[in-house]
Amino acid sequence: MKIDSFFENYLKQDSLFKDKSVLLSSFVPEEVLYREEQLQEVANVLAPSLRLEKPSNLFLYGKTGSGKTLSVKHVLKMMQAVAENNNIKCKIIYINCKLKRVADTEYRLVAQLIKEFGEEIPPTGLPTDEVYNIFYGLLDQQTRVVLLVLDEIDQLTKKIGDEILYNLTRINSELKRSQICLIGISNNLVFAENLDPRVKSSLSEEEIIFPPYNALQIQEILKKRAEKSFSSGVVQPGVIEKCAAYAAREHGDARRAIDLLRVAGEIAERSGSKIVEIQHLDEAEKKVESDKIINATTSQPKQFQSVLYSILLISPQKKVFFTGEIYDVYSTICKKIKQNILTQRRISDVLAELDMLGIINARIISKGRYGRTREISISIEEKIVVKLKELLEKSLSIQ
DNA sequence: AGGTATTCACATGAAACTATTCTCTGAGTTAGG
DNA sequence: TAACTCAGAGAATAGTTTCATGTGAATACCTGT
Numbered sequence: 361m362k363i364d365s366f367f368e369n370y371l372k373q374d375s376l377f378k379d380k381s382v383l384l385s386s387f388v389p390e391e392v393l394y395r396e397e398q399l400q401e402v403a404n405v406l407a408p409s410l411r412l413e414k415p416s417n418l419f420l421y422g423k424t425g426s427g428k429t430l431s432v433k434h435v436l437k438m439m440q441a442v443a444e445n446n447n448i449k450c451k452i453i454y455i456n457c458k459l460k461r462v463a464d465t466e467y468r469l470v471a472q473l474i475k476e477f478g479e480e481i482p483p484t485g486l487p488t489d490e491v492y493n494i495f496y497g498l499l500d501q502q503t504r505v506v507l508l509v510l511d512e513i514d515q516l517t518k519k520i521g522d523e524i525l526y527n528l529t530r531i532n533s534e535l536k537r538s539q540i541c542l543i544g545i546s547n548n549l550v551f552a553e554n555l556d557p558r559v560k561s562s563l564s565e566e567e568i569i570f571p572p573y574n575a576l577q578i579q580e581i582l583k584k585r586a587e588k589s590f591s592s593g594v595v596q597p598g599v600i601e602k603c604a605a606y607a608a609r610e611h612g613d614a615r616r617a618i619d620l621l622r623v624a625g626e627i628a629e630r631s632g633s634k635i636v637e638i639q640h641l642d643e644a645e646k647k648v649e650s651d652k653i654i655n656a657t658t659s660q661p662k663q664f665q666s667v668l669y670s671i672l673l674i675s676p677q678k679k680v681f682f683t684g685e686i687y688d689v690y691s692t693i694c695k696k697i698k699q700n701i702l703t704q705r706r707i708s709d710v711l712a713e714l715d716m717l718g719i720i721n722a723r724i725i726s727k728g729r730y731g732r733t734r735e736i737s738i739s740i741e742e743k744i745v746v747k748l749k750e751l752l753e754k755s756l757s758i759q
Numbered sequence: 760a761g762g763t764a765t766t767c768a769c770a771t772g773a774a775a776c777t778a779t780t781c782t783c784t785g786a787g788t789t790a791g792g
Numbered sequence: 793t794a795a796c797t798c799a800g801a802g803a804a805t806a807g808t809t810t811c812a813t814g815t816g817a818a819t820a821c822c823t824g825t
Contacts (some may be wrong), residue, residue, distance in 0.1 A: 467804060484804045485782030661807075683769065706808060708770065724770070728818025731768025 375591070376629045376636065382589035383622035385615055388433050393584065394577045395427050398568055402435045405566045406541075409450050409505040410443060414532065414539035417563050421549050422570025425613030428545050429511055431570070436507065449504035451476075457516035464516065466524045470495050473508075492527070496534060503537040514548040522556050529562040572612030578604040581614055582621060590625060595636045599624070602638055606645060620644050650744045654751065656717050662756065663702055666693055667710045669752045671720060672745055675738045682733045683708060697756055711736065 381387055392399060408415045420428045436452050443450040453476045455463050463469045470491045471481040477498040481491060499506065508528070510516070517525065531540050544563060546552075552560050573581070582600045603624070607617030624644035628636045657668060670689040674681050687704050694701045711734055715722040721739040726732045738745065753759065 465805075482782060484780060485802080487803060663807085702807090703809060704769080705771090705810085709808095712770095724816095726816035726818085727768080728816075729765090729767060729820085730818075731766085732814095732816060733769050 376594045376625055376634070377589055378591050379589050380622065380625075382585050383618055383625070385619070388430060388437065389584070391584075392427060392431055392434050393581050394573060395431050395570070398427070398431050398570055399435055401566075401568050402431060403439075406435065406439060406507065406543075409507060409541060410439065410446075410448055412448065412450075412503065412505055412539075414505060415507075415541045416565035417529070417542045417544075419544045419546070419552070419564040419567045420570060421546055421551070421567065423549075423572050423611050423613065424547050425607070425615035425617075426570040426572050427614065428570050432509055432543060432545065436509070449502065450507065451504055452507045452509070454509040454511065456511040458512040465520055467491060469516070469524060474498060496531070499531070499538045499540065500535050501538075504539075506538055506540045507543060508540055509543045509545065511545045512547065513544040514546040514551040517551075517555065522559050525559045525563060526556060529559060573608075573614050574612060575604050575608035578607050578612060578614055578617050582617055585618055586621065589622075590636070594625075594634070596638070599636055599638055599641055602641055606641075616648075620648060623648055646741075646743075649741075650747065653717070653719060653740055653744060654748065657719070657748065658751065658755065662699065663706075664710055664713070665752050666690060666697070666699065666756055667707060668714060668719065669693065669749070669756060669758075671714070671736070671738065672749045672752070675745065680735050680737045682735060683711060684733065686711070686736070693758075697758060708734075 382389075402418065402420075405418050406415050420432065422428045433454070436454075440450070440452055442448075453473065455469065455472055455476075457463050457469065461468070463472045467484075467488050470488070471483070474481050474491070474495050477495075479494070479498060481494065513525075525542075528540070528542060542563060552564055555563070579600055582604055586595050586600060600621075603617050603621050606620060607613050610616060620641065621644075624640040625636050627643050627647065628640040631640075633640070657665060660668075667686070667690055670686050670693055671681075673689055673693075674685060683704070687707050690707060691701050693699075711720070711722055714720045719738075719740055721737045722734045723736075724732065725735045740748070
């Protein structure tokens, strides 16, 4: 098939999708299923801001894909509509703290806040307290309530500590006219435990817990979304059920389920199928998994990649191996590609990161007289290992 | 045999360092009046 | 004299290194039987 006719055919062939955006994670539906209680609670807490009174700070807990972000966005959307209708000055800022190079440090977070007020701030070069001052100035320009949503706040504190949160909670006492209300969202259920007690008490004036969805609920959610996104009759019976089952196994992660459905649809479409079948779903699961890993590794620095490559080199020969062995292999590889060799201390950290990413399985064991070390095994599929190995060879230009 | 002390091979933490990217400031230089 | 250039001081950040301290249990070493 020649390319030109390919495009022709592509156009002629009608899409399986009616509206794919419904299946993207940024989509906010008009109706949030099975979260009525939480929605109401969020609304209750935030309502005072419509009277220009400061609402209590709010904290939301729940595992990934349990509808936290969605619920908050939904409530805030409604509120903003009302605020606009009645000409109430109420500013809503949503920031995801996990985004690299956007809001993952104190400086950048405040810089991002300033940006929300329509001012630009250089990415570096300014002292942090200077940036704070600019922010205070902007905040206090007029009387209003500012609702600040910090998504994945646990990532932020894990990286740089809870000082920022302390600063943010104290802002109110410095402001004359504005009021700021913090809404924290965390995936980590024990997040607040290791927080400065002062921060903890002022941040979690109100707490709402989001339980995971069960399989049935995910099914309903998927059905709703599928109706809107796919053309009718495309999704075969059983697909949604299986998709929900996959997700329920992973602590009821609805986002993952929706993602899976979308990828399954894309795969079906690309293969020229007119319907989405279970087989596409299985393929999608593999793809999502391998994409996740490949994305995670390719965005890492060279040194990180060479450590991973070393592990992949050892893995066919042994089922489990130890830090020292990896370090040896890593050293020879570094020599081979003329890269300087990092200390074992650093490699230890890299291994811990790889463990976090779920690429390897590391467990600290003691071999008694023969020391203490990480017992490492690889935790990704053979197929992905091969693919990853090729990729790393290219990226590190080996051979 | 039973109990204690050692010892290995790292793990884990904190602080300090390095390279890079960026701003701001003020001295020196240039061009126009 | 105003405008411009350009070096140097200071910041933020990511990735490391250095130094210091921690640690679980297999083994070595006793001790008394």
